[in-house]
Amino acid sequence: MPIRHSIVGIDSPDRLAAALQDAQYIADEGLSTAAYLALALGKPLLLEGAPGVGKTEGAKAIASILGRQLVRLQCYEGIDAAHALYEWNYPRQMLSIRQAHDEYVNIYSDEFLIARPMLDALRHPRDTVLLIDEIDRADHEFEAFLLEFLSDFSISIPERGTVRATEHPVVVLTSNRTRELHEALRRRCVYHWIDYPHPALEAQIVMMRASTVAQDTANRVVAAVGALRAEPLAKPPGVAETVEWAEAATLLNHQGAPWPAAFRRAIGVALKDHDDLLFMQPRLDQILDEAAA
Incomplete structure (x- = not known):
């Protein structure tokens, strides 16, 4: 089966992983x-996956290896088609009409069209990757609209006609699973659940993203983060927090803070909820000592 997108030199999952x-x-x-x-x-x-496991970063990496611009549509409660597709610049239209006097002005030309992420992806399918981020935060009405968009990759602009993609755009959707998505939407996608990485892989990520962190420090912070995630926290640390905690603790250690005090002093990089900090206060020393053992 031919590749439907331009991925030069990437003809297998292994080569994609390497890229x-x-x-x-x-x-x-x-x-x-x-x-x-x-x-x-x-x-x-x-x-799909818990916040902080790398869903959005995955979309950014795909855009990077394809050499394309990432066009991000951040979903939220109450988002509507205008914010996702396009809007007309009404103030500019009115100004042009006033300035034209009796001359004809096409107020529905590109000059007055404000393209939003989904229209941008349709018009430039070979140059963009469309990220529809946190689709679970949108309401069911927007999900139904998105379902129609993903069915034929076209939209209708009443004043202009139908805009249809010349090829299937690259689309990545993410969900934190705060609610269940409609089954019809899932059927149109290739699905993958991203879990927290196992310790060895997460330590590898820390070493790759934080060049100043030693391997021993990466192992310690990964062990401590794993223990924190096992607790009933409101906002458990994601992979990004693991990397940042390792960097922050290393910085404090270089300034004279011993281990594991450097980890404790930098805890605000890993835990970013006041109730979580209070809850973990009695056990934090034990977790850090065990991670350093």
């Missing part, structure tokens, strides 16, 4: 396979 790693993103076999199939079949890629 992603070159872009500073480590993908396991499951993710690299799902991403490869989505690209090869011309289907959207749906990534």
Whole structure:
């Protein structure tokens, strides 16, 4: 089956994984396979998982290896088609009409059209990767609208006609699973669940992203973060927090703070919720001591 997107030199999941790693993103076999199939079949890629596991970063890495611009649509409660597709610049239209006097002005030309992410992706499918971020935060009405968009990759602009993509755009959707997505939307996508990485992989990510961190420090912070994630926290640390905690603790250590005090002093980089900090206060020393053992 031919690749439907231009991926020069990437003809297998393994080669895609290698390209992603070159872009500073480590993908396991499951993710690299799902991403490869989505690209090869011309289907959207749906990534689900807890906040902070690397869903958005995965989309950025895909855009990077394809040499394309990432066009991001951040979903939220109440988002509507105008924010996702396009809007007319009404003030500019009115100004042009006043200045034209009796001359004809086409107020529905590109000059007055404000393209939003989905229209941008349709018009430039070979130059963009469309990221529909946190689709679970949108309401069911917007999800139904998105379902129609993903069915034929076209939209209707009443004043202009139908805009249809010349080829399937590269689309990545992410969800934190705060609610269940409609089954019809899932059927149109290649699906992959991203879990927290196992300790060895997360330590590898720390070493790749934080050049100043020693291997022993990476192992310690990964062990401590794993213990924190096992607690009933409101906002457990994601992979980005693991990297930042390792960097912050290393910085404090270089300034004279001993281990594990450097980790404790930098805890605000890992835990960013007041109640979580209070909850972990009695056990934090034990977790840090065990991580250093």
